Amino acid sequence: MKINVIGLGYIGLPTSLTMANAGFQVIGTDYNKKIVEKLNKGIVTFKEDGLEDLFNNAIKTGNITFTTEYQKVDYYIISVPTPYDKFSKKVDATYVVNAVKDVLNVCEDGATIIIESTVSPGTIEKEIKPIINKKVNLVHAPERIIPGNMIYELKHNSRTIGADSKEIGEKVAEIYGKTTDGEVVVTDIKSAEMTKVVENTFRAVNIAFANELAKICSHDGMNVYEIIRICNKHPRVNILNPGPGVGGHCISVDPWFLVGDYPQIAQLINAAMHINDSMPEFVLKRVSEVLEENNITDYSRVGLYGLTYKENVDDYRESPTLQLLEHQKEHLATPLKVYDPYIKEDIVSNQYHDLHEFLKDVDVVIIMVKHQEIIDNMNLLKDKIIFDTQNVCQLPNVYKL
Ligand SMILES: NC(=O)c1ccc[n+]([C@@H]2O[C@H](COP(=O)([O-])OP(=O)(O)OC[C@H]3O[C@@H](n4cnc5c(N)ncnc54)[C@H](O)[C@@H]3O)[C@@H](O)[C@H]2O)c1
Structure with missing residues (x-):
């Protein structure tokens, strides 16, 4: 055959x-x-x-x-x-x-x-x-x-x-x-079409819930990770981790199909997609607060670790880092520095291809993607101000979502 x-x-x-x-x-x-x-x-x-x-x-x-x-x-x-x-x-x-x-x-x-x-x-x-x-x-x-x-x-x-x-x-x-x-x-065909879109929508809505909790907790000085850790001890609660946004060609795209086809009905899905899409801007806002707290005004010494939409892959389509850079263009004159071990070609300005070179040129590191590389080399960040959107860094000098 x-x-x-x-x-x-x-x-x-x-x-x-x-x-x-x-x-x-x-x-x-x-x-x-x-x-x-x-x-x-x-x-x-x-x-x-x-x-x-x-x-x-x-x-x-x-x-x-x-x-x-x-x-x-x-x-x-x-x-x-x-x-x-x-x-x-x-x-x-x-x-x-x-x-x-x-x-x-x-x-x-x-x-x-x-x-x-x-x-x-x-x-x-x-x-x-x-x-x-x-x-x-x-x-x-x-x-x-x-x-x-x-x-x-x-x-x-x-x-x-x-x-x-x-x-x-x-x-x-x-x-x-x-x-x-x-x-x-x-x-049947239509059910098969619907199942696939529903699966990705389920993920998107659950991620949005965690992201909204992160915003609420940040607004009122609570630690979202501590809250989620304790809530998940409830036998019927399983909250996902918040993050810097959603990318790739599935979860950030497919739920929109339902919003487009059923705009009057798909209210929750619409809200969830907007929450996920708002996260890169939220990260940028949190970073500006961190810089202010540390009396830093020079954004040229701020670097984004990770360009892909998830860890340990080379796919950067619709990634939160790319979305964040779009917002940054609108609000900041100085472009942020960027590094990703999986992206060999230049796809954004100020992109580095060597971790050590990147770290030499930045004082503030925003961890956007939890590639194994950074988890294995976290000690290299010990003298930096760190904004960790992935909750992977245990160093004392770290800020979280
Ligand atoms: N990437 C994922 O993680 C993932 C997971 C599940 C489902 N999907 C779905 O699978 C589908 C494919 O996604 P992908 O990520 O593989 O896309 P992709 O962009 O990586 O690959 C698509 C390929 O199709 C080729 N192509 C397009 N039109 C063509 C044509 N008429 N004739 C010959 N080649 C053609 C393109 O050149 C490209 O190489 C999408 O519907 C996506 O939503 C993707």
Whole structure:
């Protein structure tokens, strides 16, 4: 059985490798020539624990090739981006629509097109079905893996398969069942679309609750971490940690789809997303208070540790640090210094690529991301003023959210 995976990014690449390792013949297609060239040279295109091994094993099986061309196969897996429209908040399904159109140009009747990209409930019915001009089966198989633990989760997570016909759903479930130990649940397409968005919304709302507590506690001189630690001893309470904001392409994006589609109903979700989005600005405000308390006026000696949206990954899309830098541009003339061990290219001004160089040039360090590097080297900060948004620093000279 041949599978053509369309889109070889954070989701498509590990998915295609996992499929190849499970014994399927896989052709990975991406219209970005650079990605395909790199993969064909044996270079993995992003950092992720275990990805290189997964890649090398897949190549050894002889089951995988990479190309910019779409193929004539039995199964297609679409894993292209689904951003949201910043104005309407609705899902922007353009990439998925275009990828499906490209597939329809080459596929034959009887093929199955599996959409892994996250879409809001009803997107496949409203935006994909009208362009279908062949006898193909449409399936939705949303992906749940988290960067930083992708390879483990690909092998162990439960999956949701949404299909119009139970028979097609079961066939696709059988394919995914060969790649994961987790349960593969078959449902209808709209329910599958909704489950994925709801999962990320659940996370966003719970994070927002912790973030709002951090603001309340900060306002009235209470220690939010102490409060949460004690509350979580209650058998039915499990509060998450507050943080500097939310980034990445899931939790900071997908809940907006529900706000966009159900603006009158999705009030709690709307409020939660605004709270999470307000956190980088809140960090900036707290930092200005800390500087004032220490009689520091020179923002050029303030540095942000971490640019990615979470620890120990190289994905910086929508990251709280980037959001904070946007706010900072509006309010401060002096750009803050920035360092992240995972980002090798220059993506912002005043960016450092060496921890020691960075620390030489700053007196105040804002820990935005809890990369293992800083946890292992916390003693290097002992002479700095530290603002720790992640609650990882136990030094005496530390301020928290
Ligand atoms: N990144 C995550 O952590 C994550 C987790 C779960 C679900 N998702 C969802 O998975 C989907 C993919 O996300 P991603 O992070 O892998 O995106 P990505 O931007 O990393 O990768 C998408 C790839 O698709 C390629 N592409 C786009 N249109 C194409 C086309 N028509 N033909 C061929 N190639 C095309 C792009 O060149 C890019 O390499 C999104 O819907 C996202 O919401 C992402």
